[in-house]
Amino acid sequence: MRASSNIPSPRTSFTHNAAHFSLYRVLGVASISLPLLLLSACGKQDGAANAAPGNMPPPEVNIVTVQARNLAMNFEYVGQTAGSSETEVRARISGILESRLYEEGSKVKAGAVLFQIDPGTYQTQLASAEAAAGVSEAKLNQAKREFARLAPLVAEKAISQKEFDDAKSVLESAEAGYKQVRAQVNEAKLNLGYTKVVAPISGVTGIASKSNGSLVTPADSLLTTIVQTDPVYVNFSIPETDFLKVSQELGSGKLALPGKRANNGSLAFDVKLKLADGSVYPTNGKMNFVSERVNPATGGFDARAQIPNPDGNLRPGQFVRVLLNGATRTAATAVPQRAVIDGPMGKMVFTVSPDNKLAPRPVELDGWSNGEWIVTKGLQSGDRVLVDGFIKAHTPGMTVTPVALVVKAGQGAEVTAGAPAAPATSNNKPAVDAASPKAAH
DSSP states (O other): OOOOOSSOOHHHHHHHHHHHHHHHHHHHHHHHHHHHHHHHHHHHHHHHHHHHHHHSOOOEEEEEEOOOEEEEEEEEEEEEEEEEEEEEEEOSSOEEEEEEOSOTTOEEOTTOEEEEEOOHHHHHHHHHHHHHHHHHHHHHHHHHHHHHHHHHHHHTTSSOHHHHHHHHHHHHHHHHHHHHHHHHHHHHHHHHHTTEEEOSSSEEEOOOSSOTTOEEBTTBOEEEEEEEEEEEEEEEEEEHHHHHHHHHHHHHTSEEOSSOOOTTSOOOOEEEEEOTTSOBOSSOEEEEEEEEEEETTTTEEEEEEEEOOTTOOSOTTOEEEEEEEEEEEEEEEEEEGGGOEEETTEEEEEEEOTTSBEEEEEOEEEEEETTEEEEEESOOTTOEEEEEOTTTOOSTTOBOEEEEEEEOTTOTTOEEEEEEOOOBOTTSOBOOOTTSHHHHO
């Protein structure tokens, strides 16, 4: 019986070493060949990528054709609402406040009784004045009778002239005394009437500053306030630059308003209000005042608008955005806001030439209207301007495939893609079809 051994035989060892040598050769060849294959594959891919642009069509971009047209101009400022009439309700006499006859915060009409002051003292004063007036009237009647009896006697020389003159003086004094006491009666009646404190205007009442039983004096007579909220006023400030610019453009005819400037200097703008929650107040108003001088505190012209407020939804003291509408800039050139980009030399756009090549164009702007920049210099009617596609087309001289955008009337930058733009004609004016901006306007 042969004992087992872990020492391999020479033949077995040779075979095993040969197998390892063959595996190493295969792995070595593979390690050398794999990079070559990868380099070869990368070279083919790079070659395909380099060859692709020459075979791909020009990228499609969205354009608009510039056309001079009338543009609606809007101005927006911060304002604050106020009552069209605000007054303090005060007592005119002293006395004890008996009762409050209105509900705080309610609407009242002019002449409505709001407070009652204790009338007892003033009723007594009136009665005393009327009694004094009665005595004075009796003296006046006596003086009249005496004068009437002496008048014929003096003509017959039956009495002296002095007696007649004395009777006449007594009559005149009695008449003056009677007028004096009648004035006291009227004053007493007024004071008694003032015990009822009435609303001087129609409007919304405030909080009562005095409670029942309080002593009211002329020095401390404020009882409440009343604010008239229909219509409501909106106070705001127009910057001096805006006011001068609008005035100049109105004079030159670049800007038109729906109406003429009023005698008080106010501009004929339609006024809308944007509330704090972003909603727009449904009722329009009108400007009714512009100050004749600059307010040094704000650096602008104080202005005021009047807004109907029949439901009382607007309350005094609210902060709002004042939108001045109705102005029209005549024969203006405008492009969507996203068509304008910042360049090294300022604002610029990309125009598309008649042979569909991109060309940068510096422009000068003058504000914006309904999502469009107003261009004062750099563009003219007929120019085709790139609006969308800057990522794939931003190299000057690059050939593109323009697709016209149709600007919806009155919606500014809200545009929809139309048909591919027609090739430009030989006189550098693009052909106009149903999808062109000219047709849309």
